[in-house]
Every structure is written in structure tokens, then in C-alpha cells.
Amino acid sequence: MKNRILIWASGVLAFLLIVVVLLFIFRSRVLQYTIDRVIAKVENKYPADLNIGSAEFVDWNSVVLTDISFVPHKLDTLFTTDSVYASISFQSIFKGRIVFKQLTVTDGYLTARKNGDVTNFDFLFKKDEPQEPVDTTQGRNYGKLLNRVIETAFDNVPDKVDFKNLNASYVSPNRTIDVNMPYLRMDDGYIESQVSILADSIQNNMRVRGTIDPGDYRISTSLYAFDNKGIRLPYVKDKFDGEVAFDTLHLSLTDKEFRRDKLTVKGRAMINNLTLNHPKLADEDIQVKESAVDYVVSLAPNQFVIDSLTEVRVNEASANIYAAYENKGAEIYDLRVNTEPMPANNFFNSLPAGLFENLEGIQAQGELQYDLKFHLNMDSVEYVVFDSDLDASKDFKITEWGNTNLQKINSTFTHTVYEYGKPVRTFNVGPSNPFYSPISEISPYLRNAILTAEDAGFYRHEGFHEEAFRQAIIKNIKEGEFARGGSTISMQLVKNVFLSRKKTIARKVEEAIIVWMIENLDLVSKNRMFEVYLNIIEWGPNVYGAKDASRFYFGKQPWELNLAEAIFLTSIIPSPKRYRSSFDSSGNLRSWKSGYYRLIGGHMRRRGLISQEEYDNLYPNVRLYGRARDLIVTNPDTLEEDTTEFELKTIDLLDY
Template sequence: MKKRILIGLGIAVSLFLILFVLVVIFRGQLLEYTIKQVEARIEKKYPVDFTITQAKFTDLNSVVLSGISMVPHDRDTLFATDSVHASVSLTSLLRGRIGFKKLEVANGFVTARKNGEVNNFSFLLEGDKEEPADTTKKGGRNYGELLNRLIETAFDNVPDQVDFKNLNVSYVSPNRTMDVKLPFLKIDDGNIDAQLSVRLDSMVNNMRVQGTIDPGDYNIAASFYASDAKGIRLPYVKEKFGGTVTFDTLHLSLQDKTYKKEKLTMKGNAKVQNLVVNHPKIATEDVLLKEGAIDYVVTIGKDFYAIEEPTEVRINKAVASIQASYQNATSKIIDLKINTEPIPANNVFESLPPGLFENLDGIKAQGDLTYKMSFHVNMDSLENLKFNSDLDASKDFKIVQWGKTNIQKINGSFVHTVYEYGKPVRTFTVGPSNPFFTRINAISPYLRNAILTAEDAGFYSHNGFHEEAFRQAIIANLKEGEFVRGGSTISMQLVKNVFLTRHKTVTRKVEEAIIVWLIENLDLVSKSRMFEVYLNIIEWGPNVYGAKDASRFYFGKQPSELNLAEAIFLTSIIPSPKRYRSSFDSYGNLRNFKGYYYRLIGGIMRRRGLITQAEYENLYPNVRLYGRARDLIVTAHDTSQVEEVDTTEFELETIDLLDF
């Protein structure tokens, strides 16, 4: 029995040796046949003429291919190269394909062109032209399926060794030009090393790329290093968004990917160092992030995009878990969740990028902070929008050292500067040394209660934020497609006026929220003092700031002498004080549209017991102007009338309608 087995093995080995010898002897003919098969397969799959002019072996398994080109039918050449030196697997030739173990390419050119609807590359993304159309699929393209196909095609064709020299890739269209030059690209035993120059229109990025790749596991990690002092700049940010984004180093990795139930899930991480962002809507100066990182899990499907657990984002020393999704199968649905574990408070403040939150620079704190936020909206039913945001502190949390700004300064006299369009226009002291400063108990209760009714009914009970008002503001802004309502409380308006410039940036709103949270949660300033400062600094007209200045400007009175009608008028112009003249006709009479506002605010004040029934019944929407305001507003000799505009909606934007 053993003898038969040995004889069988001997025959098998002999046959293999004979086959190997035949392959070696006829490898040239086999290579020529295989190349014809490859050309035929490519031309059957794609509408192209694919040509390899010459192929020959230089030793046992090394070949030289020359005159390689791919020309789409009736289109410009997509790919061409002078020569390819490669190590070929002989066993792959027996299977009718060319399997490269080592690939050397010199002077390769890939040129993609597009002019209107005509291009020479889109066929590569369309899959097999013989594949029958799937009529069960409706709607737009599944980008998860497309990306999965690109990833697998790229990884499945990576040789063990790569040595590219002078590889050029370009994209040309009437509006865009892109050129990528690789003086060299090497892959050896899974290690990547390359020099890269990318020109997008007039922007040029020069960088070095190093990393590793494991095609079998769809695993790649690459680091991009700027090779000049300009750094690496993201293209088209200036043209599309009006800003710039630059960084020194970028690390990217794909660690795993799965495609299941028509959804692609990718896992990996990214890290950026010395990121500089400049955009007028983010901040007024460069924002520097020394280090930011993300460990991501991303899923892409048809009408579905998601950032899933356990995605974590790190900004310097602060770490947060993020979940987000966008789906548009039947309607647009957006979900976002942000959660953190307890973070040392010092790590939070030290992680804030310089240039982003000026008043918080240098703060030292003890204890921990925890943040949770959830957001959900169906764009077809905005009224059901959900928003919750909570920043919690440990019991031992406290500020042990103020930095650039002492938030507690508003407890005493301080110098206040008014800004317009980011520029200072007036500076005055908020305190007894200023003759226009008025203590809160010397301001008419009518004015105090009217402002609270219209601006922030829950001021004395909430902790600085009115979540429902903010939710309503988000709904209004989404409906209009632009920012039309802020949802600010008096606490937020006070902080904005005292500590922040008037530049409307995203980061200013975040800084405003942090300062409000510190004031309210640490009881740094009493509610009464906050309201008092607010009443002494808000704008009420042309260079008119504070209740005393406003009372004298419009009515020639002290703030304590204001009646109900005058108080409601002053309240009505707080949202837009520069439009004060539009409230009056040329004779100085309030315009008719003010009547609704008077009935609304007066009615709420009556129901809350802030005025009597008799006061409400005697309330008439008119006031008598004196002094400077009369000189500016009353122009009876000029019969032209200011166009009457219905500003009811604008004036009521800050009123908490739920408290009616």
C-alpha cells in the first residue's frame, strides 16, 4: 500500500516538473496568449481600446510590457505609459490572468477630461456593462456600494512590490484643473513611501507620504507631511466657503470594512496636527488646533449616512463620543448625539483652541465636567424637533484662577465698550460714578416687568438657558433656511454685550453659552445684579444706552417716572433699536401695527398679575415724545410718510409664547 502511494506521489511530482518545464519553455507564447485574453476581457467589460504593444520575458519570471494605453471609444486617451517592468506569477498565467508580484512603472500618465456631459472616465464607475439592470432599485445612487467597489478594486490589484517613477495624474474640465505628480511611489513588504505634489487650479501642495498597507485585510495607514513651510492647504475652501484650512500633518487609516445589506461600514482613525482654520463666521482670527483625532465607524448606504458607536473625537485633551446619521429615503431625518465621560475641568479649558474663546484663555479649574447633547429632526415635521443639552459639573468643581477675563467683574463698577460691526463706538462706566447709571429699584416696575414679559419671562427661575425657546428658534431658522431667531435669554444677552464683540460667529455663541453657564451655575452674579447691568447697557436708539438715557431721550423723564405705555414702547424696540423711527409717523404718533404688540404684552402682564385690569383697560398704544427723539422723529412739515412695515413677527421673536 505504501509502495503504491509513493509511486503515485512520484508520478505527480514528475508531471508537475514536466508541466513547469513546459511553462518555462513556452512562457513567451503563454504570456502573449494571456495578454490577448486580458485585452479582450477589458474591452468586453468597458467601451475602450486597451493595448499592450509588446511583452517579453527578461528572465524566468520578469517581463517588460511597453506601449500600454487605454483609449475610451470616441474619447481622449485615459491612460498611457512607456514601459512596465514586472515580476509575474507563472501560475497566474496558467489561469489566464497576469498576477504581478513586483511592478515598476516609469513615465505613466492618467488624464481624465470632462467637458459638459462628455468625459473619458465615468465608464469605470458603471460596473460590468453585461450585468442586467436591477429594476427593483429605485432612487439615487448607493454611494456605499460605489465606494466598496472602488476599495476592493484598488486593494485587489496592489502588487507585493511597487516602484513608480514620474507618475502623473490630471483632471481637466472647463472650470477645474488638477495635477498630481509622483516623482516616486514605493511599496515594499507592505511599507509605503512617496513624494507627492498636488496642484488644484492655482494652489499647490507639496508633501511626503509614508505608511503601511495590507491588501488582504483591506488595511491601510498613511501619514501626509507638509514638505514646505506653506503646510497642506485644503482646496476650494476659499471659493466655496470663504475661509482657509491648513495643517502640518495628517494621519489616516482604514482598519476594517464590511459590505452587508447594501451598506458599507468602515472603521479606522484620523489625526491632524497644527490645524489652522480661518473663517469670519467661525472666529475673527486664526483658530489653532494643536492636535485633533477621531476613531471612526462610518456607514454609508443608499440615502443613508451615519457616524456610529464607538466613534470618539479628541480635541487636544478633551474626548467625546459622537453618533450622527442622515437618512433621506422618504424624508430628511437628522440625528446627533454627543456624550462625554467626566473630564477634568482643566483639560477642558486647556483644550480650547487659542484664538477661539478669548475670554476663557488662561482659566484654571478643579473638578470634572460632563456634557450630553441630543438632537433629532424630521424635516417634514419640524414642530416635533427634539433638542437637549446638559453640561454637568462635579460637586468639587470651581474656578481657582481667572485668565484673561475676570467674569465676576460685573459685580462692581466696570468699564463697558459698545461695539458695532466689530468696532468700538462708545465706552462708559457701569456704576455710580456714571451719572446715567440707575439702580434697579429706581427703574419703573412697568419697564422691568414689560421687558421680562417680552424678552425672558423665566429669567428669575431658569439657570441661564431656556431650552424650549432655543428649540423654537432652531425650528424657525430651519423653516426659513437662514438665521432669523436666536432664542437668547437675558443672561445670554448680558454676556454677549459685556464680554463679547458683535462679530456674529459660531464660536461666539459657544463662548457665550460657557460664560453664562459659569455665571449661573457657580452663582457668580446675582439675578438682580445681572438684570440691573442689562438695563444699564442695552441699546435703545442712536447712541442711546441704558434705561436712564432712553427715558430722557424719548420722554424727558427719569426711568422711575415711566408709565405703562412708555414702558411697553421701550420694550418693543429692544430687538431692533436702530429701527426706532419706523414706529412713528411724521407727527410723532405710534403707527397702527404697534397696537397688536401693546395688546399682546399688556394682556400677558395682566394675566400674570403684573398690572391691574383697570391699567390694562386704560392702556392706549401711544406715547408723547420730547427732547432729542422728537427733533429726530417729528417732521410734520414734510408730508412724506415712512413706509409702514408690519414688524409684528420680528418684534415678537423673543417672546416666550408658551408662557402666555
């Protein structure tokens, strides 16, 4: 028995030895055969010539390819390289493809050209081959596609790489991009490279360092500038009218799983000294010292999910994020944001510089915690869910104000009105101003009409009304544009007193934070807030405050206003610059105003703010005096009738 085993083993060894000898003898022919197959496959697929000057073994499994070029038919050469030295897997040769164990490339040049509609690279992206049939009921599985890309990329990573002097360029009549890579080295999983990129007159000089483990689909890289200019993204200015720059970027993929048609990837991204500039974000540069995200992302047919294990950190503040998009018959959006209780100073110190001017430098004690829940089904928009809560511990308080003391409105302060970013009028808000009116000297008709139309729950809510936001979201989605906001009087006051009038994301967020602080810390009483509001809002051409408006339109003091006059003044608050459109050339209110009068008057009657008799005697008729009469009655009636529909905000409708 033992002899038979020995004889069989000897036979196997002899056979393997013969195969090895034959491989050694015919290896050059096998290599040339494989190269010929690769060239034929490329040239059959693309209208181009792939040229390889020579290919020969220099040792048992290492080859040198020289004078390689890829030339599209009748177009400029796309790629050339002097030489490629590679250690090849013999197993891959017999499978008709080449997998490199070691790869050295010297003096490579990729040159893309575009002149009008003619390019030397578009042919690479044309899909002439028939595509695999797609099950349209399931949708495109981007998770499967991405998994294939990741695995293909990692499976073809050589064990050792040494690239020297690689260059790429793109030239068109409008743009030139030049990339130079003096070296790229990868050995035993360690990556190191240097890259210089010139694009849009922006020169970026970068180094890349990291590690890679192809077997486990893991990679970790750091990109950082090796000069003092940082890294600036090109094209952002031209395409988005913004700027993005940073010092260091860290990216990693730590885990990948593809199971039951769902791809899940985990990793981390971190960016240091990030600078953002965009007119819709903020007026100035936004600077973030450090931000990071530990992500868990899943892709499946008709689904994209950022798992709740995902943590986002900005400086010292962090939050867990869950976001999902589904399109299985209906488009569904979900967003949840949650923070653990954090020291209040961590929150304020983490606010990016340049984002919130009034809040910079604030110091506080206690803890803050934030929760947000948003759910939207596009097939049932009316049931959108929007819950937002910022909670503070009992010992939370401001210990030191920063750039702005939010309590300044408790006493006389100077207010400047801006239009299009320029100051147009400055005045004191307080008794020293002859046009200032204490709230007790403003007609109850005007106070109640404004509360009814603008914010009926003002004296009960804490600065926000989520149902108003919810209804605003519904209306804006249905109309496909920003047609309605959900501002309370508290929010309008903060916007006018503390913030610029530019519509930026930063301004809206800062507005919400300031409102929350004023209301939750009881920094200003409700009466004082309403009083200041009534004394600073715009009511016409250089007309600010209730006393100024009463005199401008009716030649009266604000306590003398009747019900009809109060409702008219309320009606023009949303668009004070369009005050003339409310009247004809004789100074009479236009007929369409009657609907607004019935609406506001009816709600005031049901709330007991006016009597039935006052409602019955209410007519859309006012008599103009003073400057308004001179501006309106003396002008020809050339204005088209304004058919703007006045509606109460959702916040008001809930109170009846």
C-alpha cells in the same frame, strides 16, 4: 493497493509536468492573447487607443511592457509611460485579466486637459452601459458600493511596488495643477513615498509612510510636510473663503465587516497643528495642537451611523459621539455627545487657540462633564428633542482668570459699542455716567414689560431655556431659514458686554460657556445682570440704556415712564434701528402696534404685573418729545407700514 496509488500519483505528476512545460513553451502566446483581450476591452468601452509597444517575458513569470500610451480619439494624449516591469500571476492570465505580484513603473505622465467644454478625460466617466436595476423601495446601498471599492482596491495591491518619476497635471484656462512623485515604494507591507503638489500657487511638499495588509483590509498611513511650510489645502480659499493647514495627518483602516447589507469600518484619524480660518467660524486663525478620532462607522440601505464607540479628542479633552441619519419613509436625525468627568483644566486648556478670546488662559479646579441629546423626525418636527447639560463637580471653581475677568460687570466698567466691527461709542457703565440708572430707578412697567417679552423666566433659569431652543429649532426648520433664536437676557447681556457682534459659530459657543459660568458659579447676581442689560442695550440712533431712551423719545426720566411708553420701548428692542417705522409722519403709533400692545399687556395682566383697570385703559398711544420728535414728526411719511409680527419667545409662553 499501494501500487495503484503510486501509479495514480505518478500519472498526476506527469500531467502537471506536461502542463508546466506547455505553459513555458506557449507563455508568450498566452501573454499576448491576454494583452490583446485587455486592449480590445478598453477600446470597445472608450473612444481611445491603448498602445503597448512590446510585451515579453524576462524570466519565468516576469514581463516588461514598454512604450505604453492611452490616447483619446482626436484629443491630447492622456497617459504615457516608458516601461512597466511586472511579475504576473499565471492564474490571473487564464482568467483573462492581469494581477501583478510585483510592479515597477518608470517615467509615467498623466496629463488632463480642459479647454471650454472640451476635455481629454470626460469620456472616462460616461455611463453607456445599462445599469443594474435598483430597488427604489430600498434606496441605494452605499455600504455595498463602498465595500466593493475597498475590496477591489485591496485585492489588486501588488506585493511589491516601485514607482519612479510619476507625474500628473491638470491644465485649464483658469487652473493648473502639477503633481510630481519621485518615488513610491511598497515592499513587505511597508509604504513610502514623496509627493510635491503645486495648485493655486500653493506648493505642498509631502512624504507618506505607512503599512498595508491587503489580506485583512488594513492600512495605516502618515502624511507630513518635509519643509517648514506645513500642508495647506488648495481651493478652500476660492470655494469656501477659508484656509486649512496642518503639519501631519494620520489615517488608518483597522477593520472592515460587510454583513447583511451593512458595512462597518473601524479606524483612526489624527491631525497635528491644524489651522483653520473662516469668517463664519471665528475672527482669527483657529489653532488645534492635536485632534484625533477613533471611528466606528456603519453604512446600510437608507442609513448612516457613527457608532457611540467613536471617540473624538481635541488636545486633552475627549467625548464619545453617536450620530445617525435614516431615510426609511421619514428623515430621522440623531446626535448624542457624552464625556466622562474630566479635570476642568483639561477642558479649558483644550480650547483651540484663537477660538475663544475671553476664555484663553483660564485655570480652574474640579471636574466638568457634558451631555447632549438631539433627535429630529422631519415628519413630526414639533416633537424635536434637544437636551444639553454641562455639569460641574461641587469643588469646581475658577482659580485664575485668563484674558477677561468675567466678574468685571459687578462694578463700574467701560463698555464699547461696535457696529460692523468698528467702535461707535464708548461709555462707563456705572454711577460715574450721568446716563446710568440703577435698577430701582427704572419704571417697573419697563422692567416687567421687557421681562414679559424677552425672558419671563429670567429670575428662575440658569442662563438657558432648552424649550426656547427647541421651539426655535422647530420654527427655523419649518421656515427653512434662521428666523428665530432662543436667547435669554443672560445670553444677550454676555453677547453685548464680552463678545463681538459678528455672527460666528465661535461666538455662539463662547457665549454659551460664559453664560454657564456666570450663572452656575454665581459670579453676578440676577439683579445686577438685569441692571447692566437695561443700561447698555440699544434703543435708537446712538441711544443706549433706559435713561437715554426715556429722554430721547419722551423727555422723561426712566422712573416716570407709563405703561404705554414702556411697552413701546420694549417693542423696538429686537430692531432698534427701525424705530421710525413705528410712527406716522404726525408722530402717532401705527395701527399694527395695537396687536403687540394687547399681547404684552394681556400677559402682564395674567401674571399680576398690572391691574385689570390698567389693562382696560391701555392704548397704543404715546406722545413724542425731544430729539425723537424732531427726527420722526418733521420727516415726510414715506416709510411703508412695517407688518412685522411681534411674538413672545417660547420661554415666555411657558410661564402662563
